[in-house]
Every structure is written in structure tokens, then in C-alpha cells.
Amino acid sequence: MSFESKEHAVQYWRENVRLLLTLLVIWFVVSFGAGILLVDVLNEIKFFGFKLGFWFAQQGAIYAFIVLIFVYVKKMNTLDRKYNVQED
Incomplete structure (x- = not known):
């Protein structure tokens, strides 16, 4: 990976x-906010039969992390193309 200039x-x-x-x-x-700090408030809401706070602590944070991985890949590919350092 080589950049066109030091500034780039x-x-x-x-x-x-x-x-x-x-x-x-x-x-x-x-993960921390919805799964720990707001768990009591979110537990008032049911999600697929489970309390929402419990769901975020057990499943939601994992799903959010997986989505963030795909967002990161997409954004980094865009950034690589912007600075002309993409892999061919």
C-alpha cells in the first residue's frame, strides 16, 4: 500500500x-448501555417472548458486533478507493 503523498x-x-x-x-x-445500564428499563419490553434487556445482553450485542464488522468492511473499501490504495 503506497500513498500518493504523505498528506494523503x-x-x-x-x-x-x-x-x-x-x-x-x-x-x-x-453492549454496555443496552445490556447493563438500561437493562431494567428494557426488561419492561418483550421481544420474541424474552425481556429486551436480557435479549440485548445475550444476543443483541453479538448481532450488533457482526453488523458493525460488515459496516467496517464496506466503509474501509470505500476509503481505500478514495485514496487509491485498494487491493486488486
């Missing part, structure tokens, strides 16, 4: 780190 490399990594931090915050909010 800095911009690429800045966008990459921003994307990573955004996705990690979303994952934290879903």
Missing part, C-alpha cells in the same frame, strides 16, 4: 481512526 497517508489514517472510534462507541453503547 495522514488523511487516510485520520479517517480510519475516526471510523474505528465511531464503531467502537456504537458497540459500547449497544
Whole structure:
């Protein structure tokens, strides 16, 4: 992977780190927030016969993580093409 200039490399990594931090915050909010902090409030809601707080703690965080992986791949492929460092 070679960048056209040092400036492009800095911009690429800045966008990459921003994307990573955004996705990690979303994952934290879903897993810790919905699965632990808001569990009592969410347990008032039923989801497929289960309390929603329990569902987020057991299943929802895992599903959210898998979705975030696919979002990361899509966004990184776009970012790679933007800076002309994609794999052929």
C-alpha cells in the first residue's frame, strides 16, 4: 500500500481512526448501555417472548458486533478507493 503523498497517508489514517472510534462507541453503547445500564428499563419490553434487556445482553450485542464488522468492511473499501490504495 503506497500513498500518493504523505498528506494523503495522514488523511487516510485520520479517517480510519475516526471510523474505528465511531464503531467502537456504537458497540459500547449497544453492549454496555443496552445490556447493563438500561437493562431494567428494557426488561419492561418483550421481544420474541424474552425481556429486551436480557435479549440485548445475550444476543443483541453479538448481532450488533457482526453488523458493525460488515459496516467496517464496506466503509474501509470505500476509503481505500478514495485514496487509491485498494487491493486488486
